[in-house]
Amino acid sequence: AQSVTQPDIHITVSEGASLELRCNYSYGATPYLFWYVQSPGQGLQLLLKYFSGDTLVQGIKGFEAEFKRSQSSFNLRKPSVHWSDAAEYFCAVGPPNFGNEKLTFGTGTRLTIIP
Amino acid sequence: DTGVSQDPRHKITKRGQNVTFRCDPISEHNRLYWYRQTLGQGPEFLTYFQNEAQLEKSRLLSDRFSAERPKGSFSTLEIQRTEQGDSAMYLCASSSDRGGSGNTIYFGEGSWLTVV
Numbered sequence: 001a002q003s004v005t006q007p008d009i010h011i012t013v014s015e016g017a018s019l020e021l022r023c024n025y026s027y028g029a030t031p032y033l034f035w036y037v038q039s040p041g042q043g044l045q046l047l048l049k050y051f052s053g054d055t056l057v058q059g060i061k062g063f064e065a066e067f068k069r070s071q072s073s074f075n076l077r078k079p080s081v082h083w084s085d086a087a088e089y090f091c092a093v094g095p096p097n098f099g100n101e102k103l104t105f106g107t108g109t110r111l112t113i114i115p
Numbered sequence: 116d117t118g119v120s121q122d123p124r125h126k127i128t129k130r131g132q133n134v135t136f137r138c139d140p141i142s143e144h145n146r147l148y149w150y151r152q153t154l155g156q157g158p159e160f161l162t163y164f165q166n167e168a169q170l171e172k173s174r175l176l177s178d179r180f181s182a183e184r185p186k187g188s189f190s191t192l193e194i195q196r197t198e199q200g201d202s203a204m205y206l207c208a209s210s211s212d213r214g215g216s217g218n219t220i221y222f223g224e225g226s227w228l229t230v231v
Binding site: 004036041042043044045046049090092102103104105106107108 | 119150155156157158159160163171206208219220221222223224225227
């Protein structure tokens with residue numbers, strides 16, 4: 001069965017510092033990969049997705065993620081965080097060639113930004 | 116594009132009561148999904164509709180849960196004889212298949228259920 005591991009439950013970074021959120025997955029084949037962000041009490045917003053091709057994908061709000069097949073990882077990065085980036089971040093996988101109809105999410109990483 | 120809307124946003128109910136949540140997807144989207152999210156966890160897939168057909172149901176969707184999408188537009192999720200373990204946020208999402216697989220899923224803001 002597929003699974004997603006986000007090893008960091010909570011990360012605190014200073015405003016302007018760089019950020020990397022980790023995501024590892026377990027899947028029989030290379031799945032479709034996603035990062036979502038959720039502000040408190042809100043729904044989820046898609047930051048970026050990887051299906052195939054270039055392993056470095058760009059998303060909204062200045063985020064990027066790199067797919068590393070050998071490590072089964074899809075880490076999210078941002079060179080300089082803003083206070084508005086404080087939120088919960090979820091990595092998710094979906095069946096390849098089936099799209100994102102049935103996503104499996106990680107448990108999330110809560111990001112706190114300090115001035 | 117008004118986004119995915121869910122109603123009610125918050126519901127407090129007594130154990131044993133029935134509750135119903137409504138989801139209105141983005142108007143041109145033919146796919147609709149329900150997920151459940153408990154505190155400190157990521158969303159978990161419950162069920163999925165393509166137009167009015169319910170194509171997949173998770174084993175999380177017990178017999179007390181029923182979802183419908185009668186005209187391929189809005190959907191309802193009903194929970195009968197609620198239990199405290201049903202307390203969660205119920206997320207609805209929608210997408211279109213017209214661009215092939217992997218179209219973006221848009222989530223609503225969720226319906227919080229508290230069973231007391």
